[in-house]
Amino acid sequence: MGESLYAVTTMPTARQPGCPFDPPAELTDARRHGPISRYTFPGGRPGWLITGYDLVRSVLAEPRFSSRKELMRHPTIDYGDIEIPPAPPGEFLLMDEPQHSRYRKPLISKFTVRRMRLLTERVERITADHLDAMEEAGPPADLVTAFAKPIPAIMICELLGVPYQDRGSFQEQVDSFMNGETSDEDLIAAYTATQDYLAGLVAAKRANPTDDVLSDLTDSDLTDEELKGIALILLAAGLDTTANMLALGTFALLRNPEQLAALRADPALADGAVEELLRYLSVAKTFMRTALEDVELGGQTIKAGSPVILSYHTANRDPERFADPHVLDLRRRDGGHLAFGHGIHQCLGQQLARVEMRVAFPALVDRFPTLRLAVPPEGVALRPETADIYGVKSLPVTWDA
Amino acid sequence: MRITVDAERCVGSGMCVLTVGEVFDQCQDDGKVIVLRPEPPAETQDAVREAVDLCPAAAIALSADRRP
Known part of the structure; x- marks a missing residue:
């Protein structure tokens, strides 16, 4: 059985x-052969690629699979045997317990379902303002800059307490972390600039607390260094993910006109539509884990120290979990997609993302009944598959003014 | 059906509240799960089972009603 196990030789x-x-077809093919495949990491280290829904979910729920940064191996780049430092203080996405909880615990009351729902009116206001601006400027427009990026950016910045005037430069830096096309040199420059900015912001909040999450956190035992790390991952997560969902989601709706028409006709479809777009698009598509000890998984033994690639987008297209998985069906009622992950690291900001998308998609399609692509679909510039977060670089749209 | 939760395990994802808000809530102070209806009404029980399945931290458990 182990002999015949499917192997993926290169990551697409x-x-x-x-x-x-x-x-990518290579990943869907791998899933067709089975939920777990062998994948040899650069430098010859044996590892695994998980594409099946059940197995991805069980790895995410399993504390014997670590998220620690220092154990990670890059799936496509050979960095040799260089020692990888642990995640900086506060960057809890790349930590295990108990360090992870030290940072997540004080945050969860700030992102509850109830608190996020209280932001609905604010999201509606910001969305309406941006739709007004699009309408006033007239067609065509780039939906990314006019709509998809600013709405989540304003929300996360207001929530955390990033001053409005700092938002633009900050967003560009975060974009360069995620777009998969930034040179190492530029990446380091952007990271340093962001670190410096956040250090200043934390100091300012400590000196003059305002009514926001970052100021609240200064009233705890977290150090400035830790607060800086927390702010970095919250902002990075809040800026890029929902922005890409909004733009790529609009692209997907425009390519599925009967689904778009259904959403426009029935606002009650919005909640389910958002869940289906999350499943169908899964813009945060790949995460890594490392086995801390030998673990039996899907009939295989994952040896201690082995790196494991979890393909969320392939798992969310698993035909054993979702009927007709490659069809966008806004009326689907399956639930349980893995777009926000699973286990202790499941997205902290998911309820904010839901509120943003539940407001923004219906408002957009409602405001512009003739919304359409302004370029042929194959002319829409996509992020490469190597980007941490998938999406479109720009989305030229037009409408009958 | 009787619901028990393990607040230590809870990571505050809010999936239970999102799925069946008449049965679950989150504590305002620490964001952790609160059970509003430990013996949920019959019409919510399918949704409660879904919430158990969706909980990312396996913090919710169900047991049969104890009958005298």
């Missing part, structure tokens, strides 16, 4: 032409 760097919403 692009999707099939004409299929901007589907995981």
Whole structure:
């Protein structure tokens, strides 16, 4: 059985032409052979690629699979045997317990379902303002800059307490972390600039607390260094993910006109539509884990120290979990997609993301009944598959003014 | 059906509240799960089972009603 196990030899760097919403064919093929495949990491280290829904979920729920940064191996780049430092203080996405809880615990009351729902009116206001601006400027527009980026950016910045005037430069830096096309040199420069900015922001909040999450956190035992790390991952997560969901989601709706029409006709479809777009697009598509000890998984033994690639977007297209998985069906009622992950690291900001998307998608399609692409679909510039977060670089749209 | 929760395990994802808000809530102070209806009404029980399945931290458990 182990002999015949499917092996993926290279991780794909692009999707099939004409299929901007589907995981690369190599990954879907791997899933067809089975939920777990062998994958040899650069430098010859044996590892695994998990594409099946149940197995991805069980790895995420399993504390014997670590998220620690210092244990991670890059899936496509050979960095040799260099020692990887542990995650900086506060960057709890790349930590295990008990360090992870030290940072997540004080945050969870700030992102509850109830608190996020209280932000609905604010999201509606910001969304309406941006739609007004689009309407006033007239067609065409780049939906990324006019709509998809600013709405989540304003929300996370207001929540955390990033001054409005600092938002633009900050967003560009975070974009360069996520777009998969930034040179190492520019990446380091952007990271340093962001670190410096956040250090200043934390100091300012400590000196003059305002009514926001970052100021609240200064009233705890967290150090400035830790607060800086927390702020970095909250901002990075809040800025880029929802922005890409909004833009890529609009692209997907425009390519599925009967689904778009259904959403426009029935606002009650919005909540389910958001869940389906999350499943179908899974923009945060790949995460890594490392086995801390030998673990039996899907009939295989994952040896201690082995790196494991979890393919969320392929798992969310698993035909054993979702009927007709490659069809965007806003009326789907399956639930349980893995777009926000699972286990202790499941997205902290997911309820904010839901509120933003539940407001923004219906408002957009409602405001512009003739919304359409302003370029042929194959002309829409996509992020490479190597980007941490998938999406479109820009989305030229037009409408009948 | 009787619901028990393990607040130590809870990571505050809010999936239970999102799925069946008449049965679950989150504590305002620490964001952790609160059970509003430990013996949920029959019409919510399918949704409660879904919430148990969706909980990312396996912090919710169900047991049968204890009958005298």
